[in-house]
Structures are given as structure tokens and as C-alpha cells.
Amino acid sequence: MVMDLLFGPQKPNILGSAVPVLKILCMCGMGSALAHPVINVINPEACKLLSKLVFALFLPSLIFTELGKSVTLGEMKDWWFIPVNVLLSAVIGCGIGYIVALVCRPPPQFFKFTIVMTGIGNTGNLPLAIIGSICHGWNTFGARCNQNGVAYISFAQWVAVIIVYTFVYHMLEPPMEFYELVSEIQPAEEDDPVMEMPQLLEAEWPGVKDAQTEETRTPLLSQMFADSSVGDERQEEEEGVGSPMTVRCLAEPQVVRKMRLVAEKTPLRHILQPPTVASLLAIVVGIFPDLSSILFNQGAPLAFFTDSLTLLSAAMVPCIMLVLGGVLSGGPGRSELGLRTTIGICVTRLLLLPLVGIGVVILADRLGFIPQDNKMFMFVLLLQYTMPSAILSGAMTSLRGFGEREASAVLFWQHIFAVISIAVYIAIYFKILPYI
Structure with missing residues (x-):
């Protein structure tokens, strides 16, 4: 009777x-x-330990087992729009984020920060938790609800990670005019507990602070595109006309040289994190049926191994939610972003972009980009527009050494209000999915 009152007879x-x-x-x-x-069970050290377990073990186990069971070469041809939708949502989001930055007028040093935090959404942990919550018990997506949902989300992971470690990494570099100030104050306040990186950022990428180097904190693009001609002239004078470097510069167009330098300074080595590796391995297993039969078929020789990973993967959702609750309990912290800009980012990310996503998914369905009668497929596409900003984007601020407090504050308020916005939009999606 209670279930009928909550859910109704059909939906x-x-x-x-x-x-x-x-x-x-x-x-x-x-x-x-x-x-x-008072209780102090999940203290900062416990949060870091749980985050590392989720990042290095539980999440990769979930991705590998669920995606590996589902993906095949034929399925990959049908799923091509999932990674494209991630890219599309980032492009649309950053375009709207540019308008938000123009309207809200944040401090100049946070203009690109505003664009990124508006445009790049969470495509990993939180969508996986929502899918697991929806599929646990009653659901409208069938017996393979969790397997299909996790597979679709995991299939997009590699695209989202590449976007963060390339585009977001360079967008969040310290502004040139503030670089000297940041460089001077960092060593002096390094041991100050107030200056420690917010736990919320490390929850997504444990050990991100250790990956910070002088190179990651250098404003590469600002240096390259400000007074570039003067820099080239000085370089030629210092190196001499006949040096190998001068010969290469004369033979290489300036634009090509800049693109090469940007590519060389992009931290692609960080892309191969455990969740991304698990996604790629699962795709490889799916491409080769013989590997899949060894790991996932009933009575497979290595079924004991995949069963062990399945048991470990069950801990991902509760652990990441406990960590998220623990780090959010610390509050938003201080921020120089400004109230107007913070509200603009939150409203756009949580309320406006999901409406844009509905339009994009309906259009994609009309164009035949979405497999027929696959409601979970469409639901995952819609979720990609509904999530708050990516915590991994915030972690990039720690890697770049600029804007950590502002990222933590924005993410805090987004995750607080996302409880309401996600619930409302899930209700809307359940209402419109039967008619798409």
C-alpha cells in the first residue's frame, strides 16, 4: 500500500x-x-584512506566488471553518441559559462575559472551512485538496470578525463599577473593549516597535491601568447643564428610551435588513472570475445577473479557517499569569487543546463543517434547535463596552485542544492522518457 502511494501502479x-x-x-x-x-570516526585521515580505496580499487572494480560484461564491438557502434554527448555538454556548458562570466563579472583572475566550473559536469562518481540507487530495488529499467547504467557511464569516462587533463588543465592555469604573488606566498604559508587544500578536492583525486610541481603552477598559455614576438627575438639573439634551435624555429611556423609546446606541457601522464585504465581494459575485453568468455561467461576459468571484483565494487557507492558527506561537513570555506558569480554558476549548472540537455537528447533521438527503446541510454545522457560541476575540475585548481578555495566553495554549494535539483529533474525525466 505504501509503495503504491509513493510510486503508483506503473511509474x-x-x-x-x-x-x-x-x-x-x-x-x-x-x-x-x-x-x-564529537564522534570523529571519519576524520581527515580516514577520508583520505576511503578516497584512495574508492579511487584505486572500488571504482575500477565496478567499471571493469559492469562495462566488461556489457560492451562488445557491436555495442560500441551503437553507443558512439555517449562520449560525443560528454563532449557536446562540455562545449555547450562552456559557451553558456562564458555568458555567465560576462553577466556576473567575477574578479578578472577567475573569469576562465567561472567558464570551467559552469561548463564541466561530473560524469563519474555521482552518476554511478544515482544509477546504483535507482536500480537498487524497484526500477523501471529492467533486470539489467545497474549493469547497463554503469556500462554507459563508464564508456564515457575516458572522454571526460581527457577533457579535464587537457582543456580544463590549461583553462585553470594561474593568471600571469598573479603568478609572481602566488609564487611568493606559497612557500611561506605552505605549513599553515588554513592553506591546506580542501578535502573535497582530494576526495576525487587522492594525492593530487603531491603531483603539483613548479611546471604545473606555471601560466604557460599566458607566457606564450603575451609578448610572444619579443620572446622570440630574445631567444634568437641568445641562441645565435646558426644554432640548431634557431634552425628549428625558422623551419617551424609559430602557430605550430605554440601548439607543440602546449602539447608537451600537457600532463597526459596523469590521464592513466585507475578508473580510466579499468574503462580501457573493459573495452579491450569487450572487443575480443575470447577474453570475455574467459572472464565473464558462466563457468569461465577466471570467474572467481571477476566475482571478487564484483564483491569489491559493491562498496563503491556507500564509501564515496560517506566520504562526500564527511568532507561537506566542513563547510564551504572562504572564497574571493563573489556571491553573484557563485549563484550564477550554481543556477546555470543545476537548473539551466538540464533543460538544454533535454533538448539535445530529444533532437538526438529524432536524428536516430540513440538506440531505439533504450530508456536507460537516454537517462544516462540526460544525467550528464544534470550533475554539479566535476570535482576533478576542482582538483585541477590544486594541481595548478590557484583557486582551490573558490573551487571548494562552489562545489560545496552545488552539491548542497543538487539534492533538490537532481530530485526534481529525475522526476521530470521519468515523466518524459515514455514519450520520447
Whole structure:
């Protein structure tokens, strides 16, 4: 009787659609309670340990097992629009983020920061948690709800990671005019506990602070495109006309040289993180049926190994939600971004972009880009527009050494209000999916 009142006989109403988010909120609430100073079970060290386990073990296990079972060469041909949709959502989001930056007028040093935090959404942990919550128990997506949902989300992981480690990395570089100031104050306040990186950023990429170097903190693009002609003249004078470097510069067009330098300074080595490696391995296994039969078929020789990974993967959602609740309990912290810009980013990311996503998915369906009658496929596409900003984008601010507090504050407020916005939009998606 209670289930009928919540969900109705066929499909969920608004309250029923909020249940998956309420489950997530409950787990986050437990994490916040355990992180309270009185209880102090999930202290900062415990958060770091759980984050490392999720990042290096639980999440890769989930991605490999669910994507490896589902993906084949034929499926990859049908799923091509999933990574394209991630790229499309980033382009549209950053375009709208540029308008937000013009309207809200953040401090000049945070103009590109505003674009990135508006345009780049979370395509990993939070969507996986929502899918797991929806598919646990009653759902409208069938018996393979969780397997298909996780597979679709995991199939887009590599694209999202490449976007973050290339485009976002360079967009979030320290502004040239603030570089000297940042360079001077960093060593002096390095041991100050107030200056420590917000835990929320390290929750997505444990150890990101250790990856920071002088090179990652250097504003490469600003140096290259400001007074480039003067720099080239000085370089020629210092090196001499007959030096090998001068010969290469004379033979290489200036634009090509700049593109090469940018590519050389892009930290592509960081792209191969455990979740990305798990996605790529699962795709390789799916391409070769013989490998899949060894790992995933009933009675497969290595079924004990994949079963072990399946058991480990079950810990991903609760652990990441406990960590998220624990780090959010610390509050937003200080920020120089400004109230107007913070509100602009949150409203655009959580309320406006999902409406744009509905239009994009409906258009893609009309053009035949989406497999027929695959509601989970469309639901995952819609989720890619509904999520708050990517925590990994915030972690890039730590790698670049600029804007960490602002990223932590924006992510904090987005995740607080996303509880309401995601619940509302899930209800809308459940209502419109039968008619698309």
C-alpha cells in the first residue's frame, strides 16, 4: 500500500522519483555525522584512506566488471553518441559559462575559472551512485538496470578525463599577473593549516597535491601568447643564428610551435588513472570475445577473479557517499569569487543546463543517434547535463596552485542544492522518457 502511494501502479510520481536522491542524502548524512568532532570516526585521515580505496580499487572494480560484461564491438557502434554527448555538454556548458562570466563579472583572475566550473559536469562518481540507487530495488529499467547504467557511464569516462587533463588543465592555469604573488606566498604559508587544500578536492583525486610541481603552477598559455614576438627575438639573439634551435624555429611556423609546446606541457601522464585504465581494459575485453568468455561467461576459468571484483565494487557507492558527506561537513570555506558569480554558476549548472540537455537528447533521438527503446541510454545522457560541476575540475585548481578555495566553495554549494535539483529533474525525466 505504501509503495503504491509513493510510486503508483506503473511509474513513479514526483515523491517516488526523489527516493534515489534521498538514499544518497541518507548516506551522505551518515558520513557527516561520523565526521562530527564529537564522534570523529571519519576524520581527515580516514577520508583520505576511503578516497584512495574508492579511487584505486572500488571504482575500477565496478567499471571493469559492469562495462566488461556489457560492451562488445557491436555495442560500441551503437553507443558512439555517449562520449560525443560528454563532449557536446562540455562545449555547450562552456559557451553558456562564458555568458555567465560576462553577466556576473567575477574578479578578472577567475573569469576562465567561472567558464570551467559552469561548463564541466561530473560524469563519474555521482552518476554511478544515482544509477546504483535507482536500480537498487524497484526500477523501471529492467533486470539489467545497474549493469547497463554503469556500462554507459563508464564508456564515457575516458572522454571526460581527457577533457579535464587537457582543456580544463590549461583553462585553470594561474593568471600571469598573479603568478609572481602566488609564487611568493606559497612557500611561506605552505605549513599553515588554513592553506591546506580542501578535502573535497582530494576526495576525487587522492594525492593530487603531491603531483603539483613548479611546471604545473606555471601560466604557460599566458607566457606564450603575451609578448610572444619579443620572446622570440630574445631567444634568437641568445641562441645565435646558426644554432640548431634557431634552425628549428625558422623551419617551424609559430602557430605550430605554440601548439607543440602546449602539447608537451600537457600532463597526459596523469590521464592513466585507475578508473580510466579499468574503462580501457573493459573495452579491450569487450572487443575480443575470447577474453570475455574467459572472464565473464558462466563457468569461465577466471570467474572467481571477476566475482571478487564484483564483491569489491559493491562498496563503491556507500564509501564515496560517506566520504562526500564527511568532507561537506566542513563547510564551504572562504572564497574571493563573489556571491553573484557563485549563484550564477550554481543556477546555470543545476537548473539551466538540464533543460538544454533535454533538448539535445530529444533532437538526438529524432536524428536516430540513440538506440531505439533504450530508456536507460537516454537517462544516462540526460544525467550528464544534470550533475554539479566535476570535482576533478576542482582538483585541477590544486594541481595548478590557484583557486582551490573558490573551487571548494562552489562545489560545496552545488552539491548542497543538487539534492533538490537532481530530485526534481529525475522526476521530470521519468515523466518524459515514455514519450520520447
